[in-house]
Each structure stands twice: as structure tokens, then as C-alpha cells.
Amino acid sequence: MKVLVIDSNPKQEEISHSKWAAEQYIKALKEAGHYVEIWPIYQMNIPVIDETTMNAMSKTSQGIDLSEEEYEKLELREMILSRFINFDHYVIVSPLWNFGIPPQLKALIDNIAVAGKTFKYTEKGPVGLMEGTFVHIQASGGIYSDMPEMEFGHRYIKHIFRFLGLEEKLSLLIEGTNLGDFERSIYQETLDDWVRQSVKEVM
């Protein structure tokens, strides 16, 4: 299986709990024979939707010629999208920042959630066009399992990737990393169980 890991944390693995967990999942996926590609999106050129992009999209739909800048913006978006859709399993790795996802991850999603490509509108509402599965690995300083309405990171990722047609497998929410008593050595058993189960599920 072809696996894409979207690493949306600018921190190094030693100080990022979500990356630490992802590393172990990646290792197990590789050992099980899967092809794994990693996108460190904070080191990639991921365009945000700006005025140039909006003008380019509008002109394209009207058949109007694009400026060089507009053309380049759309070409980069299309290149990211065409590379993105080629996988069977997606692993989204992110910290919870201000109750939501990092801006670079939102920028990536804005490049790949495209009507007619990854979802379409029908008489019965929008339908996802992607096939495959995903898991989300998120670390948060606080604990949200008792107050899920305050949390817009995992809830958003779950919603948008399902919207695109992907099936969610068991995601990993590492909670309470800032509460003082969080220790990787204590969490390791939970992580091992999750990795074991998750690798079985993508077979």
C-alpha cells in the first residue's frame, strides 16, 4: 500500500509528541512492507489561497487568459493535488494549536479540497471522490475527551477527510502533554497497542 504522511509540525521529533508517535507508526508500516512518503509541509511551498489564486480560478472558469503569476499559482496547486491523490492511506500528524490545526495544514487542505477533483456536488449534496483510509495523530497540551465541543483540531480533520471520501481508521489523540505528569515512557504501552492495531487495519 502507498502511504502518505502529512507532517504538519515544525518541531523536531525529540520535542514533538505527535511526531514521536508518528515515527513509530511509520517504522511499523515500513516493516510491514508498505511504501511510505513523508511530506514535511512546513518545509514545502504550499500556497495559500490569496487574491491571485481567486482571480486565477475565476478567470479559468470564464475561459480568460491568465497572467504568468496566476498561471504559476494554479500550476503549483494542481501539482500538489495530483501528487496528493495517489495514495491508499493518509496519516495526518499535527499538534493542537489554539484549539485548531496549524495554518500550514489548513493551507494544504485548501489546495486539495477541490470540487470536481476530490469531491463533487450532486442533487443529494456533496460526495467525496477519494478512496482509501486515514488516521489522525494529534497531540494536545490539554484534555478534551470530556469537553469535545472545545476541540476543533481532530474534529475538523475527521470531517474534512471524510468529506473527501476517505474512511477514518482509529485515530490517536495524545492528550494532556502540558499537564506535568505526561511521560512518554508511561504512554508507550498505549502507543504500542495503537500501532499494532493500526498496522493490522491497513493490511
Ligand SMILES: Cc1cc2nc3c(=O)[nH]c(=O)nc-3n(C[C@H](O)[C@H](O)[C@H](O)COP(=O)(O)O)c2cc1C
Ligand atoms: C501556538 C500553540 C498553541 C497551542 N494551543 C493549544 C490549545 O489550544 N489547546 C491545548 O490543549 N494545547 C495547546 N498547545 C499545546 C500543544 O497542543 C502541545 O504542546 C502538544 O503536545 C503539541 O503537539 P506536539 O507535542 O506534537 O508538538 C499549544 C501550543 C502552541 C505552541
